[in-house]
Amino acid sequence: MARLVVLGGGVSGHTAATFAAKWLGSAHEVVVVTPNSKWNWIPSNIWVGVGEMSKEDVTFDLAPVYAKAGINYKQAKAVSINPEGSGTNDKPFVTIEYTLEGREGDSEVVEYDYLINATGPKLNFGATPGLGEGSNLGEHTVSVCTADHAIHANEEFQKTIETMKNGERQKFLIGTGHGMCTCQGAAFEYIFNIEHELTRAGVRDMADIKWISNESFLGDFGMGGLHMKVGGYAVSSKLFAESLFAERNVDWIIGAHVNKVESGKVHYELLDGSFGEEEFDFSMLIPPFAGVGLKAYSKDGSDITDTIFAPNGFLKVDANYAAGAYENWKASDWPETYQNPTYDNIFACGIAFAPPHPISKPMSSPNGTPITPTPPRTGMPSGIIGKAVAHSICDRITKGENAPLHKASMADMGAACVASAGKGLFDGTAAAMTVYPVVPDYEKYPGTGRDTDYTFGEIGLAGHWIKHILHHLFIWKAKLKFGWTKIPE
Amino acid sequence: MKKEEVNFGKSDQFNLTMIPGKFAKAMRTNIIWQFIRFIVINIKMLIVVSKSH
Numbered sequence: 213m214a215r216l217v218v219l220g221g222g223v224s225g226h227t228a229a230t231f232a233a234k235w236l237g238s239a240h241e242v243v244v245v246t247p248n249s250k251w252n253w254i255p256s257n258i259w260v261g262v263g264e265m266s267k268e269d270v271t272f273d274l275a276p277v278y279a280k281a282g283i284n285y286k287q288a289k290a291v292s293i294n295p296e297g298s299g300t301n302d303k304p305f306v307t308i309e310y311t312l313e314g315r316e317g318d319s320e321v322v323e324y325d326y327l328i329n330a331t332g333p334k335l336n337f338g339a340t341p342g343l344g345e346g347s348n349l350g351e352h353t354v355s356v357c358t359a360d361h362a363i364h365a366n367e368e369f370q371k372t373i374e375t376m377k378n379g380e381r382q383k384f385l386i387g388t389g390h391g392m393c394t395c396q397g398a399a400f401e402y403i404f405n406i407e408h409e410l411t412r413a414g415v416r417d418m419a420d421i422k423w424i425s426n427e428s429f430l431g432d433f434g435m436g437g438l439h440m441k442v443g444g445y446a447v448s449s450k451l452f453a454e455s456l457f458a459e460r461n462v463d464w465i466i467g468a469h470v471n472k473v474e475s476g477k478v479h480y481e482l483l484d485g486s487f488g489e490e491e492f493d494f495s496m497l498i499p500p501f502a503g504v505g506l507k508a509y510s511k512d513g514s515d516i517t518d519t520i521f522a523p524n525g526f527l528k529v530d531a532n533y534a535a536g537a538y539e540n541w542k543a544s545d546w547p548e549t550y551q552n553p554t555y556d557n558i559f560a561c562g563i564a565f566a567p568p569h570p571i572s573k574p575m576s577s578p579n580g581t582p583i584t585p586t587p588p589r590t591g592m593p594s595g596i597i598g599k600a601v602a603h604s605i606c607d608r609i610t611k612g613e614n615a616p617l618h619k620a621s622m623a624d625m626g627a628a629c630v631a632s633a634g635k636g637l638f639d640g641t642a643a644a645m646t647v648y649p650v651v652p653d654y655e656k657y658p659g660t661g662r663d664t665d666y667t668f669g670e671i672g673l674a675g676h677w678i679k680h681i682l683h684h685l686f687i688w689k690a691k692l693k694f695g696w697t698k699i700p701e
Numbered sequence: 702m703k704k705e706e707v708n709f710g711k712s713d714q715f716n717l718t719m720i721p722g723k724f725a726k727a728m729r730t731n732i733i734w735q736f737i738r739f740i741v742i743n744i745k746m747l748i749v750v751s752k753s754h
């Protein structure tokens with residue numbers, strides 16, 4: 213009997229673990245180690261953050277789902293990996309620390325035959341003074357990265373509505389809280405939900421709404437922007453985004469590295485080297501992401517963290533980390549199998565794998581401060597990669613150690629992103645965007661790097677309905693309800 | 702002044718972009734047109750999904 217251990221029960225790890233359990237059956241064991249007791253459909257946290265959904269709408273208990281799937285669930289966080297075992301144990305293992313109520317802090321060693329690291333991001337609020345400490349959100353801004361953060365964001369948001377109803381103007385500042393952030397799409401969605409809700413509450417004319425982000429142009433989204441077909445033209449996402457911002461009267465600051473947050477004020481540096489300040493009454497700033505800080509030790513106990521993890525804490529996989537300057541970047545730099553180059557029974561999926569380099573053109577200010585979005589690894593790629601990795605491991609377990617690995621390169625994969633602006637079925641609209649492939653391939657698609665037949669964006673109710681359907685569909689799938697395997701990632 | 706022209710004057714950044722007019726905005730919430738777009742977007746998304754797996 214082989215044992216597959218999956219670290220992280222988020223979008224990617226949950227997909228990997230549930231498919232692996234289905235494909236392996238009871239002949240082998242699948243263990244999930246994850247610190248949370250609930251699964252969260254993170255994209256819908258946006259609606260929690262404006263009071264349109266509750267935490268219960270976007271989360272569910274993991275234990276019954278894993279019991280149904282025959283998965284051994286440990287509510288704990290992984291601390292370290294011993295890929296060669298230790299002096300007293302020849303089998304590779306991970307050391308975990310329980311977060312389960314009643315067992316908090318208990319340590320356990322979990323041996324594995326195959327390991328998937330799907331631990332997602334550490335929300336690195338501590339990277340910007342005043343934004344928070346370590347992975348904890350600070351007191352000056354709000355976040356929508358977790359369901360609990362989103363509840364808090366909505367509480368603060370409702371207070372601003374009351375203040376405006378009492379005749380006082382309010383300033384909203386939404387975007388990214390550091391020069392090296394990703395996930396601009398989430399902030400983009402949040403700012404337009406805020407705008408929609410303020411209009412609905414009848415206080416839009418009392419609100420000044422501003423976007424601040426590390427993108428060098430509006431609509432970069434960490435993907436170097438995209439070109440899409442609109443009204444017979446092939447246009448840059450810059451025009452698409454700027455048009456939406458202008459239409460909704462949302463001003464913007466771009467190319468900004470937020471370097472300090474204080475009560476009611478952010479300080480930032482721009483790509484042109486100048487510095488500025490912006491005041492706010494309400495601010496949601498996405499933190500930069502890092503790996504969750506797992507350590508790795510060799511058999512003799514020496515620290516080999518640098519061998520298997522990149523400096524940003526993400527797991528090294530089969531990517532080309534030596535691509536060098538932007539001019540040399542190729543689609544083939546991106547990983548295909550997500551296998552660690554040193555230990556072939558360790559894989560990564562979702563945000564936890566170390567990308568070879570950004571997708572957007574790297575930029576820095578004349579002062580040497582890098583101000584470049586890091587590459588997004590959104591829900592669809594995270595799910596597809598999780599499934600491909602699970603497939604590879606299941607094949608190796610059932611067909612032998614030399615079974616070929618499944619491939620899922622982000623340069624060969626699309627992503628669908630639907631950014632809603634409001635939740636009502638007939639008054640909400642959404643910007644529905646599809647990009648193919650996520651990583652541009654200029655050899656295959658000279659010019660824009662992407663297939664403009666399948667890279668498109670439009671605003672309307674249709675996208676909004678899709679967003680609603682996706683919410684219910686993905687929660688249905690994650691709960692392993694009837695037909696879940698047929699629902700694509 | 703037409704409604705869509707108001708925001709052009711609000712900032713230099715707004716002035717350099719395009720803002721949808723009455724017709725384009727009405728189509729965004731026109732149920733019949735949006736139903737057609739719903740079908741088209743879904744088909745396109747399904748093709749992207751199938752190309753990605």
Ligand SMILES: Cc1cc2nc3c(=O)[nH]c(=O)nc-3n(C[C@H](O)[C@H](O)[C@H](O)COP(=O)(O)OP(=O)(O)OC[C@H]3O[C@@H](n4cnc5c(N)ncnc54)[C@H](O)[C@@H]3O)c2cc1C
Pocket residue numbers: 219220221222223224225226245246247248254255256257258288289290291330331332333356357358395397398504561562563564589590591592594628629630631
């Ligand atoms: C507000 C917001 C909105 C978004 N909207 C969209 C959208 O509309 N569309 C889209 O495609 N994507 C969206 N995304 C991105 C999407 O949520 C991510 O791509 C996806 O969650 C990544 O999956 P993952 O499994 O890599 O990470 P996660 O889903 O974050 O899962 C990581 C898991 O690992 C666990 N973990 C952490 N540390 C440890 C440890 N030490 N040991 C074990 N487990 C650990 C965590 O608790 C978590 O359960 C959004 C993200 C945010 C923040």
